Amino acid sequence: MTGPVSSPSVVVGRSARAAAIVAAALAILESEGREALTMRRLADAVGIRAPSLYKHFPDKAAVELVLIEHGFTVAARAFEEAIARDGASLETVMTAYRAVALAHPHLYRLMTAGPLPRHLLAPGVEARAAAPLLRVLPQPDLARAAFAFGHGMIMLELDARFPPHADIDAAWRAGTQALQAAM
């Protein structure tokens, strides 16, 4: 089950049509996954023909890039709210990380699939999402280890790569506590 489709936050400065395209793309992605997000399908959802999409975006990657930026913003907000609510601890951030990734699995996959075209990403978007983890875990090496741990856990959980009987909550706790203790 995916969470409710939030309206895209990365729409400012775009034409109404472009914003509608992004909204439709996000809806398709979140409900049916990356494979379902084709240019024809997207055009259908907006009520135009596929080639007309290229009047608003240079290619499919450009649409996906906007979705990725949206994903970073959603994640950043989730981390910030979690810290405000539950305090600035590693456990808070890791719990929020898992929650937001599982609430938007297809978006999370898109965000982390393959190399990230950093030079095309709006500046600050990535840094804002990374900041909360660095705040609760200031040592850079340990922060990267924690990031990798969380990312790996999510991917393995999403891909059902753990054995069926595995206690995923316990694995999260064990890893988080190990990193916590190393601070």
Next chain:
Amino acid sequence: MTGPVSSPSVVVGRSARAAAIVAAALAILESEGREALTMRRLADAVGIRAPSLYKHFPDKAAVELVLIEHGFTVAARAFEEAIARDGASLETVMTAYRAVALAHPHLYRLMTAGPLPRHLLAPGVEARAAAPLLRVLPQPDLARAAFAFGHGMIMLELDARFPPHADIDAAWRAGTQALQAAM
């Protein structure tokens, strides 16, 4: 840089043609990545037409499955040799994990891309690759955390997701030591 293309180990019981197809598929995958592995390209490499591949494999996923099994075997051997050489420690296994993944990045990506069709996998192949980690880290929850940490580190490194100045070796050490200390 990918390592040298090892000859596929999962070829027993196949016709010579099928074995040649698997060998060519592995060569294409390891040298050019998953996108380059198309049925036409694969058929070209073997010297036949694409539809003729279907006389030997039901579909493309079946070819990829053999490559995945090969990857598990390669990884398992690497772990076993590392333990025999350097002793059964978590650090040994983690180092071997990273080494084998970086030596075969495209194969590693294929192995870990999306859900694993366990019911189609030859029995024991996955368990053999998982055994060394469970040996050096018997607590299941911590072992899963270590697996996730290693997998996450590899994916982030392969996708150049860490900032350019990041000390990836140090992050591996930090995470490994944290898990080690939690045993």
Next chain:
DNA sequence: TTGACCCGGCTAATGGTGTTAGCTATGCTG
């Protein structure tokens, strides 16, 4: 020896993908 059969090639074609070229209508602007 001849017939049947199956194996492993082939060509042609289908429906999908992203994308480009080129036409046209609408509406804003000088």
Next chain:
DNA sequence: CAGCATAGCTAACACCATTAGCCGGGTCAA
């Protein structure tokens, strides 16, 4: 009012995995 950019359209291209159907050659049995 002329001109031009905008944003739609159809047709088409190259590629993808895959299927249908044909055919030659080898094997094996009668």
